[in-house]
Amino acid sequence: MLINKPVRQFAYVVRDIEEACHHWINVFGAGPFFHVPHLKVAKQLYRGEPSREDSSHALGFCGNINIQLIQQHNDAPSMYRDMYPDGGQGFHHMMFFTDEFEFDRSRMVENGCPVVEEIFEQGKHGGGRIAYVDARDKVGGFIEIYEDNPVIRELFAAWKAEHDRWDRKTDPIRLIG
Template sequence: MTGTKTAPFAGRLIQTAFTTADIRETMREMTARLGIGPWFLRERGVFRNQVYRGQPATTALAIAMGYAGDMQFEIIQQLDDSPSVYREAAERSGHGLHHFGVAWTDYDAALAHYRSLGFTLAYSAEVANGARVAYFDTHGTLPAMVEAIELLPATEAMFGRFQAAARGWDGSDPVRPLA
């Protein structure tokens, strides 16, 4: 890649995320073929303060997270018909790679950074442990959206527990429910 400059960057790539029509089948396949696991599954959740393309949203999701090495993998299944970043991507190109999750300790700096690159804020919400996330539409530039994840101490601890469970995992108890 000639002529490509690295942008000033304070985030850390920690996640690769996918959408699916069947979260349990996708977990099984990714475990069997890629060794990802165990999975931590929230069967149904509606995040607080969702905003999709400038409008309030109430999208219901099933979400699973698991690790292979240092990379976190996330699988998302939308459970309703509401407009969302998940539905728009699936309608555009089918289920599969959806976003890259980048952890930031300074959420406002993350928003400013991606906006300075010309990316449009497509979705934001408050997720587990009160952390905020923001998805930026990178269509035409990157092969998936970018999610800025606010890395609060509680969020980092949760991810650390998930990753620790993956180290030396023997394949037992492959799906672990989350409240």
């Protein structure tokens, strides 16, 4: 079994992040979305080299699943450009939390899903390690392996609670960062 933990998130590459947020709100009742423009992380490697990607992210819940929307602003090599080389849009990855990061990372590689991107030291937005593996031939996209930690669990719980009490009108896109 490739993924042996609950999928917590589905992520999509989009051309216009605000337009995509409104689409998800209007069509699916998702939101509110928490928008991180031009996300910066302390250490991010794409195919073993420092990443030069410039991307914004918006995260919100749709029922019990987290939805992440990603807009890349430059043409730097990235896993987003791997999937959509001409700046297209659509499904990109699914994510699960793990308390066995090294084990799950190795297991994915052994199952033919090479690591494409890694993120370390995320500070206030997570604090754990992240590995993205290329599973396009198995699931139609990438898989994000997210090291479980209290910071990200609290963020997800807060976003979910806000989704549950939100009136679907007030502050649909909220800037954070």
